[in-house]
Amino acid sequence: MPAVDLVVVGGGSGGIGAALAAARLGLSVLLVERADTLGGTAVRGGVHCWQPSAGGTGIPFDIYRRLKRLPKAVAITSIGRHCLWPGPQEPYPFPGGENVVDPRRRYIETLQRCGARSMAEDEAFVRECWHGVVFEPEAYCQVVEGLLAGTGRCTVLKGATFAGVRMEGSRVALLKLSTGEDVEAAFCVDATADIDLAVACGCRTLLGQDGQDTFGEPGASEEPNDHLNAVTLIYRVTPADQPAVQPLPDGSPEGCWWRPSFPVAVMDHMPREGLTVNMLPAMEGREASDMGPQAAYDECRRRVHAHWRHLQVEYPEFRRYRLSQFAPALGVREGRRVVARYMLREQDLMAGLSGQSHDDTIAIADHGLDTHGHATGRAGCRELREPYGIPYRCLLPVGVDNLLVACRGAGFSSLAASSCRLSRTMMGLGQAAGTAAAIARRSGCDLADVRASDLRAALLEQHVHLEWPLPESLRQHLTDEDTY
Numbered sequence: 067m068p069a070v071d072l073v074v075v076g077g078g079s080g081g082i083g084a085a086l087a088a089a090r091l092g093l094s095v096l097l098v099e100r101a102d103t104l105g106g107t108a109v110r111g112g113v114h115c116w117q118p119s120a121g122g123t124g125i126p127f128d129i130y131r132r133l134k135r136l137p138k139a140v141a142i143t144s145i146g147r148h149c150l151w152p153g154p155q156e157p158y159p160f161p162g163g164e165n166v167v168d169p170r171r172r173y174i175e176t177l178q179r180c181g182a183r184s185m186a187e188d189e190a191f192v193r194e195c196w197h198g199v200v201f202e203p204e205a206y207c208q209v210v211e212g213l214l215a216g217t218g219r220c221t222v223l224k225g226a227t228f229a230g231v232r233m234e235g236s237r238v239a240l241l242k243l244s245t246g247e248d249v250e251a252a253f254c255v256d257a258t259a260d261i262d263l264a265v266a267c268g269c270r271t272l273l274g275q276d277g278q279d280t281f282g283e284p285g286a287s288e289e290p291n292d293h294l295n296a297v298t299l300i301y302r303v304t305p306a307d308q309p310a311v312q313p314l315p316d317g318s319p320e321g322c323w324w325r326p327s328f329p330v331a332v333m334d335h336m337p338r339e340g341l342t343v344n345m346l347p348a349m350e351g352r353e354a355s356d357m358g359p360q361a362a363y364d365e366c367r368r369r370v371h372a373h374w375r376h377l378q379v380e381y382p383e384f385r386r387y388r389l390s391q392f393a394p395a396l397g398v399r400e401g402r403r404v405v406a407r408y409m410l411r412e413q414d415l416m417a418g419l420s421g422q423s424h425d426d427t428i429a430i431a432d433h434g435l436d437t438h439g440h441a442t443g444r445a446g447c448r449e450l451r452e453p454y455g456i457p458y459r460c461l462l463p464v465g466v467d468n469l470l471v472a473c474r475g476a477g478f479s480s481l482a483a484s485s486c487r488l489s490r491t492m493m494g495l496g497q498a499a500g501t502a503a504a505i506a507r508r509s510g511c512d513l514a515d516v517r518a519s520d521l522r523a524a525l526l527e528q529h530v531h532l533e534w535p536l537p538e539s540l541r542q543h544l545t546d547e548d549t550y
């Protein structure tokens with residue numbers, strides 16, 4: 067295989083952002099994805115939604131505009147019923163939260179989450195400000211593949227991985243691919259979520275919850291521990307021909323055997339039909355990791371059957387649907403994180419852009435600190451006042467000079483990762499990584515020597531959202547949803 071400028075390993079949100087940004091800026095790119103489709107958690111994990119978040123401009127908006135051209139491929143949502151705010155006319159509190167398609171809303175309205183004290187306390191604010199994007203996964207893949215192909219410079223290798231790396235000093239000299247070929251690249255991006263490439267390069271990693279001493283975070287556990295955010299097997303239900311309670315498959319018990327009662331679920335109405343159901347949670351993260359991926363998937367499937375049975379028996383409205391699809395992959399919220407030149411931490415999130423002093427902010431985000439299945443039993447979301455910035459240094463692993471990490475395993479404390487991991491944020495990290503690689507290639511410098519001002523200027527040119535409130539120029543760019 068000929069040498070390329072950039073190899074991106076992992077074709078989820080981060081990898082797509084990196085490959086597309088770099089190829090658009092003239093680099094030859096090889097994108098290596100282990101699965102048979104691109105998209106990662108946003109496709110195979112069943113997370114076909116972008117939650118409200120600051121920073122979702124740039125490539126995510128490009129994808130959204132392309133999706134809008136396809137029939138029933140994408141929609142904006144608002145919150146419908148929610149168990150926190152049972153309506154007087156409702157026969158029962160909804161068993162979780164519901165996001166309903168809201169044709170009145172525009173993309174620009176999906177770009178803020180911060181500002182609520184808490185979801186429970188601020189119903190009016192949350193209803194007015196929190197809007198998400200839902201998309202059909204096949205359409206998403208079609209759009210992403212089209213955008214990558216349109217650059218004329220990106221080769222996508224699906225069903226493949228790297229089988230080894232050859233290091234020369236602190237540089238990745240060569241990747242051995244599972245296809246038997248070797249590839250040389252000036253730069254690499256690890257977008258595998260669980261940072262397989264960084265690990266193979268010998269980078270130091272963290273796993274589990276950091277202790278208070280690790281990064282001086284007041285909200286961290288006193289001591290580090292091995293707890294991980296819970297995993298969920300997302301499932302999809304579609305309209306049934308006749309209202310009915312589906313029979314349980316053989317061997318699937320009834321009732322909830324893994325916790326005292328069934329968890330609540332977030333249900334997204336999809337653009338084409340039906341709902342995705344995200345049970346919060348399906349299994350403790352540590353339990354899933356100890357079981358291994360296949361056993362955890364199989365056990366979560368049994369739990370899904372029980373959960374769906376419970377919904378259909380207790381809430382008659384669900385008899386109008388049938389369970390039609392399990393996500394092909396378990397939704398994993400948390401894994402290894404790399405030790406990077408800067409570790410984003412709780413203090414950054416609480417300070418927000420106005421209190422941070424980084425000059426290398428390359429993405430912003432404002433999701434709360436969101437722990438599912440917390441070690442202390444404290445689960446829930448701590449909301450933020452304003453967006454915070456993610457420094458470029460979070461993508462630069464300590465010890466390897468031509469590697470960037472642009473996925474949920476980037477340089478975050480475990481608390482910061484609980485906020486940062488949203489799909490559009492990961493795509494933003496990818497866009498920054500691809501852009502940094504292009505600048506480094508053009509100027510012949512190392513990744514760490516890319517000037518922050520050049521990188522930020524290049525991202526602003528790509529309509530990436532780095533300031534708060536949304537500047538007027540970006541606002542204008544975002545109002546035009548229909549031309550691309």
Ligand SMILES: Cc1cc2nc3c(=O)[nH]c(=O)nc-3n(C[C@H](O)[C@H](O)[C@H](O)COP(=O)(O)OP(=O)(O)OC[C@H]3O[C@@H](n4cnc5c(N)ncnc54)[C@H](O)[C@@H]3O)c2cc1C
Pocket residue numbers: 075076077078079080081098099100101104105106107108111113115116117226227228257258259260262263297298300344396397398399472473474475487488489490492
């Ligand atoms: C249950 C659940 C619900 C969520 N809800 C939301 C939500 O509502 N809104 C939101 O915005 N975010 C949500 N998130 C978070 C978000 O979906 C993920 O954090 C984000 O998509 C992760 O992106 P990524 O690029 O880091 O990894 P991924 O999207 O997981 O991509 C990693 C890719 O790398 C590939 N890969 C892995 N190892 C290798 C290897 N060795 N070689 C080659 N390829 C490899 C994988 O196959 C995958 O395609 C949710 C997450 C979960 C689990």
